Amino acid sequence: MAAAKPAEYVVMVVEDNQDFAENLSEIIAQNGPVPEVYGDLCSARLRLRDFTPDICFVDLRLPDGDGEDLVADLARTHPHTLSIVLTGNASIQSAISVVNAGAFGFLLKDMPVQGILNSFTRACERIDLERQKENLEEKLRHQEQLALIGQMSATLAHEIKNPLTGISQALELLLDAVGEPPSLAGLKDSILKRFRAMNDLVEDLLEFSKPLNVKRARADMLELVAGIESELRSEGRLKGVEIIVSLGENAEAPRLDEVHFRILLRNLFRNADQAMENQVVRQLLITTSLRDGHFVIEIGDTGPGIPEDKLGKIFEPFFTTKTRGTGLGLALAARILDEHNGSIGVRNVPGSGALFTIELDE
Ligand SMILES: Nc1ncnc2c1ncn2[C@@H]1O[C@H](COP(=O)(O)OP(=O)(O)OP(=O)(O)O)[C@@H](O)[C@H]1O
Numbered sequence: 001m002a003a004a005k006p007a008e009y010v011v012m013v014v015e016d017n018q019d020f021a022e023n024l025s026e027i028i029a030q031n032g033p034v035p036e037v038y039g040d041l042c043s044a045r046l047r048l049r050d051f052t053p054d055i056c057f058v059d060l061r062l063p064d065g066d067g068e069d070l071v072a073d074l075a076r077t078h079p080h081t082l083s084i085v086l087t088g089n090a091s092i093q094s095a096i097s098v099v100n101a102g103a104f105g106f107l108l109k110d111m112p113v114q115g116i117l118n119s120f121t122r123a124c125e126r127i128d129l130e131r132q133k134e135n136l137e138e139k140l141r142h143q144e145q146l147a148l149i150g151q152m153s154a155t156l157a158h159e160i161k162n163p164l165t166g167i168s169q170a171l172e173l174l175l176d177a178v179g180e181p182p183s184l185a186g187l188k189d190s191i192l193k194r195f196r197a198m199n200d201l202v203e204d205l206l207e208f209s210k211p212l213n214v215k216r217a218r219a220d221m222l223e224l225v226a227g228i229e230s231e232l233r234s235e236g237r238l239k240g241v242e243i244i245v246s247l248g249e250n251a252e253a254p255r256l257d258e259v260h261f262r263i264l265l266r267n268l269f270r271n272a273d274q275a276m277e278n279q280v281v282r283q284l285l286i287t288t289s290l291r292d293g294h295f296v297i298e299i300g301d302t303g304p305g306i307p308e309d310k311l312g313k314i315f316e317p318f319f320t321t322k323t324r325g326t327g328l329g330l331a332l333a334a335r336i337l338d339e340h341n342g343s344i345g346v347r348n349v350p351g352s353g354a355l356f357t358i359e360l361d362e
């Protein structure tokens, strides 16, 4: 049986017998969190207006009423709270009655400590199961949302790609015809810049909507980074950015899908480059290491970092803070890692910038 861990569960005790309430709290606190204790229905109800315990122990006989009423209320107003009824003398009828009222369990006050603990652990296990179920449901919802966005993206991208290619070809023909006079050089650059931005968007959308067919093989990190760096520099990006690669021992060649990782790293480098635009020191640091059987790649920059209230949103599709961003770069990165059974996370490093951490199994 898994032992309860402190602070993971919030517990409330509603019991007027102070000695028993203290005993129960001590037993629970040794194996989990310190419960909040209330001696009557009225104060418990007041607290429950803005408080949701995971587990609520409720005495059946309270000075100002019947604990069973509180159990019934909790079942209605706090459906995620598990109530465990406390009683000095139980009959089959009272047990049936409280279970019907919505109680999860039943505890006799003269039970040995182990019995109390077992009952608490059972409730914790039920809560863990509920939490796992909610996580899975959330993941499923997210995947359905992604699938829908994928379909929409594919349609849009196909519709845009052809006219875009047409415009680019027409521009070349036009420039050939007029012979590129110097007075038009600025205009040409400006058109090409916008064309490149639109093309990036369409490529991102197409990439995002494709089913990912991940084929993992050992890839040389130095080569991978150098390839992306030269590609980005040839596009006029990474101006004044120093790239520092530090590969850990036995961590030079992770097993990954090179095609997809190229896209992923390109997106991260591009973000870092954009974030560092106004910084004096512009460094992109890439480190690799082995940690607990995982291959870890860290990508840090010397930009301003990510505001705390946005940290939880940046991997969502279409979340962007940029006037010309689509917000697909990191969503695609997360999806690529999902397909690798890996993960990507981010945090700010005080005094430096954003630090992205990628984990892959070895
Ligand atoms: N290295 C970073 N430093 C600071 N903020 C970042 C960094 N990387 C990402 N962000 C934030 O996360 C947001 C989402 O990034 P994402 O790459 O998904 O989209 P985007 O860069 O805005 O647009 P796109 O990549 O589609 O052109 C960015 O708009 C930016 O606010």
Ligand SMILES: [Mg+2]
Pocket (backbone or CB within 6 Å): 267, 270, 271, 325, 329, 330
């Ligand atoms: Mg981006």
